[in-house]
Amino acid sequence: MSEGRRIGGPLLEVEDVSLAFGGVVALQGVSFDVREHEVRAIIGPNGAGKSSMLNVINGVYHPQRGTVVFKGRRRRRVDPHEAAKQGIARTFQNIALFRGMSVLDNLMTGRNLKMKRNVLEQALYLGPARREELEHREKVEAVIDFLEIQHVRRTPVGRLPYGMQKRVELGRALAAEPELLLLDEPMAGMNVEEKQDMSRFILDVNDQMGTTIVLIEHDMSVVMDLSDRVVVLDYGRKIADGTPDEVRRDRRVIDAYLGVAH
Amino acid sequence: MQFFFEVLIGGLLAGVMYSLVALGFVLIFKASGVFNFAQGAMVFFAALTTVGFTSMGAPFWLAVALALGVMAALAFLTERVVLRPLVNQPQITLFMATIGLAFVIEGVAQLTWGANVRALDLGVADEPIEWLMDRTGMNVSKFDLVASGIAAGLVAVLAVFFNKTRTGRALRAVADDHQAALAVGISLQRIWVIVWITAGFVALVTGLLWGARNGVQFALTFLALKALPVLILGGLDSIAGAIVGGLIVGASEKLAEVYLGPYVGGGIESWFPYLLALGFLLVRPEGLFGERRIDRV
Numbered sequence: 141m142s143e144g145r146r147i148g149g150p151l152l153e154v155e156d157v158s159l160a161f162g163g164v165v166a167l168q169g170v171s172f173d174v175r176e177h178e179v180r181a182i183i184g185p186n187g188a189g190k191s192s193m194l195n196v197i198n199g200v201y202h203p204q205r206g207t208v209v210f211k212g213r214r215r216r217r218v219d220p221h222e223a224a225k226q227g228i229a230r231t232f233q234n235i236a237l238f239r240g241m242s243v244l245d246n247l248m249t250g251r252n253l254k255m256k257r258n259v260l261e262q263a264l265y266l267g268p269a270r271r272e273e274l275e276h277r278e279k280v281e282a283v284i285d286f287l288e289i290q291h292v293r294r295t296p297v298g299r300l301p302y303g304m305q306k307r308v309e310l311g312r313a314l315a316a317e318p319e320l321l322l323l324d325e326p327m328a329g330m331n332v333e334e335k336q337d338m339s340r341f342i343l344d345v346n347d348q349m350g351t352t353i354v355l356i357e358h359d360m361s362v363v364m365d366l367s368d369r370v371v372v373l374d375y376g377r378k379i380a381d382g383t384p385d386e387v388r389r390d391r392r393v394i395d396a397y398l399g400v401a402h
Numbered sequence: 403m404q405f406f407f408e409v410l411i412g413g414l415l416a417g418v419m420y421s422l423v424a425l426g427f428v429l430i431f432k433a434s435g436v437f438n439f440a441q442g443a444m445v446f447f448a449a450l451t452t453v454g455f456t457s458m459g460a461p462f463w464l465a466v467a468l469a470l471g472v473m474a475a476l477a478f479l480t481e482r483v484v485l486r487p488l489v490n491q492p493q494i495t496l497f498m499a500t501i502g503l504a505f506v507i508e509g510v511a512q513l514t515w516g517a518n519v520r521a522l523d524l525g526v527a528d529e530p531i532e533w534l535m536d537r538t539g540m541n542v543s544k545f546d547l548v549a550s551g552i553a554a555g556l557v558a559v560l561a562v563f564f565n566k567t568r569t570g571r572a573l574r575a576v577a578d579d580h581q582a583a584l585a586v587g588i589s590l591q592r593i594w595v596i597v598w599i600t601a602g603f604v605a606l607v608t609g610l611l612w613g614a615r616n617g618v619q620f621a622l623t624f625l626a627l628k629a630l631p632v633l634i635l636g637g638l639d640s641i642a643g644a645i646v647g648g649l650i651v652g653a654s655e656k657l658a659e660v661y662l663g664p665y666v667g668g669g670i671e672s673w674f675p676y677l678l679a680l681g682f683l684l685v686r687p688e689g690l691f692g693e694r695r696i697d698r699v
Contacts, residue, residue, distance in 0.1 A: 224587030
């Protein structure tokens with residue numbers, strides 16, 4: 141762990157959240173917290189409710205019970221749009237990029253909320269609107285440099301290989317300069333080399349920008365290396381919570397992953 | 403040969419006017435996946451409103467500005483009353499809603515301004531360009547040329563808006579992926595209003611140009627039907643497609659009328675584009691520039 145990073149108080153608190161789709165229960169009374177500047181992992185077998193949890197945090201789903209407190213503010217119903225305004229950015233399990241647009245344009249959409257010039261000024265392409273474009277362009281270029289994707293800057297995202305698209309999606313989230321970054325399986329489907337790159341980027345983001353990160357991941361070794369604390373879900377319930385070492389030794393976690401002997 | 407070019411140029415210039423109509427459809431379809439059947443009604447409404455204001459004594463430019471304001475109000479209302487309650491409904495539902503919207507707009511337009519055919523004079527006569535007539539003997543309409551110039555300007559402005567500004571990027575983003583757009587903090591409702599205002603603006607330009615040529619009348623609403631083959635040729639979600647599609651439709655219908663018409667007794671201009679579109683549907687259903695959809699089965 142690096143010296144520059146100091147884990148602070150709770151940034152996000154999930155309290156007793158339950159979510160059901162009709163008769164299917166996705167989450168049942170889940171509580172945990174995420175502290176400032178930490179990397180928090182959510183793991184669990186398929187269908188454990190990990191993505192649902194992320195979708196609750198970023199306002200895609202509204203839980204039937206329980207609350208989410210972000211930056212000390214208890215919120216009732218939040219839409220993804222408002223969550224983004226509050227400083228939450230995310231990536232998706234099945235990449236959700238704007239495929240027809242260039243890498244640069246995709247990252248620029250990440251700056252959307254930071255740009256203030258109104259539609260009329262933009263439509264007329266007035267000086268202030270143009271200057272604003274340039275200002276934000278600089279920030280985006282910094283993200284591009286950081287992620288080492290300079291060479292594909294102008295390429296339409298749809299034409300990039302899968303691993304690269306994942307990286308661009310991370311870039312779009314970073315462009316928003318979020319306080320909380322949600323990563324839904326950032327390394328799914330990657331080869332070893334790509335995974336190493338992505339791990340390095342995630343650690344650097346956390347380290348250099350101080351961004352708090354919540355990530356979902358299947359690859360246990362990755363999770364153990366990256367995260368400060370781990371939540372384990374199984375069938376929509378929290379079955380363990382602690383440091384990677386604690387979680388690894390937990391009987392119920394081992395059972396959930398390997399099956400229980402009868 | 404000279405005659406061929408004369409017909410071709412006339413056709414292309416007419417095609418630009420079709421492109422304009424199609425452009426309005428493409429804008430809304432791209433951003434919201436809605437096929438806006440009311441675009442024709444909007445063209446009619448915009449033109450009629452302008453003429454209405456001028457007949458009340460307003461100077462032309464003021465009337466245009468007022469009409470633009472009315473179209474913007476219409477966009478707000480449409481988003482509020484029609485689109486927002488139907489969010490996440492199947493596309494066909496939204497399509498049906500726009501058919502209803504078309505009737506409402508047509509009704510309101512005629513209720514407010516009356517149902518008479520009105521003349522609209524943009525100050526450019528529909529007569530041959532003498533300079534060109536003297537040199538080459540070709541008959542090219544001055545009005546058509548000016549109209550094409552205006553259309554080209556409009557497309558250029560839209561291109562800059564779409565490619566160089568935040569809102570333009572947000573529009574393209576919404577067209578690409580709703581979920582991802584929400585996650586980066588783009589408000590769908592706001593974007594829809596902007597798209598409908600833009601489509602209203604295009605409808606206004608279209609209405610003024612068509613109205614100046616054919617008179618501002620109810621028949622303008624049928625322009626929507628003329629846009630269909632253009633859209634099928636060019637692809638529903640491509641601005642470039644709308645332009646090229648319009649040019650192809652314009653040129654081919656005039657050429658077909660002149661060269662094939664005599665063999666079948668003439669009058670094929672009105673249905674030839676649909677035949678062409680039908681052929682296209684068989685060969686390339688996504689259109690020339692449309693996005694090819696590959697669905698998982």
